[in-house]
Amino acid sequence: MKIFSLLAVSALGQFDEDGVYDGEGWMTNGIVEADENDSSPPGRSFGLARTGDRGLPGSRRYADLEQMAKRTWKNAGFKKKDRFDSRKYWAYGCHCYLLGDRPLSEMGKGTPKDGLDSKCKRYKDCQKCAREEFGESCIGEFVQYTWKYSRKQGDFITRDAVGTCENALFQCDKQFVADTLAVKDIFDEQYHAFWGNFDNRDPDNCPSGGGGIPAPHQCCGGDGFPYQWMNENRNKCCNNEVIGISDMCY
Numbered sequence: 001m002k003i004f005s006l007l008a009v010s011a012l013g014q015f016d017e018d019g020v021y022d023g024e025g026w027m028t029n030g031i032v033e034a035d036e037n038d039s040s041p042p043g044r045s046f047g048l049a050r051t052g053d054r055g056l057p058g059s060r061r062y063a064d065l066e067q068m069a070k071r072t073w074k075n076a077g078f079k080k081k082d083r084f085d086s087r088k089y090w091a092y093g094c095h096c097y098l099l100g101d102r103p104l105s106e107m108g109k110g111t112p113k114d115g116l117d118s119k120c121k122r123y124k125d126c127q128k129c130a131r132e133e134f135g136e137s138c139i140g141e142f143v144q145y146t147w148k149y150s151r152k153q154g155d156f157i158t159r160d161a162v163g164t165c166e167n168a169l170f171q172c173d174k175q176f177v178a179d180t181l182a183v184k185d186i187f188d189e190q191y192h193a194f195w196g197n198f199d200n201r202d203p204d205n206c207p208s209g210g211g212g213i214p215a216p217h218q219c220c221g222g223d224g225f226p227y228q229w230m231n232e233n234r235n236k237c238c239n240n241e242v243i244g245i246s247d248m249c250y
Contacts, residue, residue, distance in 0.1 A: 018070065018080065019070070020070045022074075027147055027148060028146045029063065029064065062086075065173045065176070065177070068147075068149075068173060069084045069180065072084070072177050072181055076181065088187055089180065090103070091193030091200070092116065092117065093108075093113040093114065093198070094109060094121075094200045094206035095108030095117050095120040095121040096108075096117060101141075102139060103141075104141055105127045105141060107128060108121060108124060108206070109203075109208070110203070110208055111206070113188070113206075115183045115186040116180070117191065119182075120176075122176075123172060123175070125229035126171070126221070126228065127172050129168075129221065129222075130169055132219060133168065133219070133222060134165035134168065138165035138169065143169055145158055145160045145167065145169055146158060162223055168222065168227065171225060171226040172226055215231050215234075217230060218230055218237070220235075220237035220240065220241070220242050221241075223240055225241065
């Protein structure tokens with residue numbers, strides 16, 4: 001039965017045994033659309049949208065982000081045992097995919113526990129800035145974007161126009177995938193809700209950065225760049241990128 005299933009997947013579309021889509025068709029909400037340069041059939045779903053992993057809340061809304069990550073890990077040449085494992089990023093630390101109705105967009109609290117948690121905070125901050133720009137309904141759980149991996153450009157691209165909520169959320173997801181690859185070896189089981197019984201609702205586990213007057217912040221990015229929540233005391237925004245406060249802006 002397993003061999004038959006694998007053959008069926010191979011015949012119907014460019015998916016490997018891990019459910020990683022290897023074509024270049026446009027995708028929306030876990031569904032591959034028709035593309036003149038791609039042989040995969042329209043309507044073929046992938047990732048969590050296809051496998052229906054009931055262990056992850058909101059998994060259908062997470063399908064595009066997970067597929068980007070799986071494709072990135074595969075492109076980097078990792079063997080099957082070292083491929084992207086989505087379970088690591090759910091309910092980790094103080095900011096990673098909180099267990100609620102809005103795991104992608106709900107903000108965490110407190111100082112990140114490590115480098116991985118810091119990347120999750122950056123991801124949440126990116127979406128916070130998108131909401132500030134496009135309204136409270138601009139959240140990953142509700143808004144769908146359309147994307148694909150372009151071999152010619154060697155990167156993920158979207159056909160949603162710059163200056164839209166859809167483009168902004170795509171940029172957040174794309175950056176988060178790159179960030180998690182960069183810190184893939186930073187994972188401490190003690191900070192995981194399921195494997196380490198870490199409770200990010202406990203203020204003792206996720207304390208704030210201390211007292212005093214909060215530093216002024218602003219959003220930097222947009223226009224085809226991922227947003228960043230920037231500390232104005234240390235940085236400034238130059239051409240949609242965060243640079244040091246004393247650096248020259250060219």
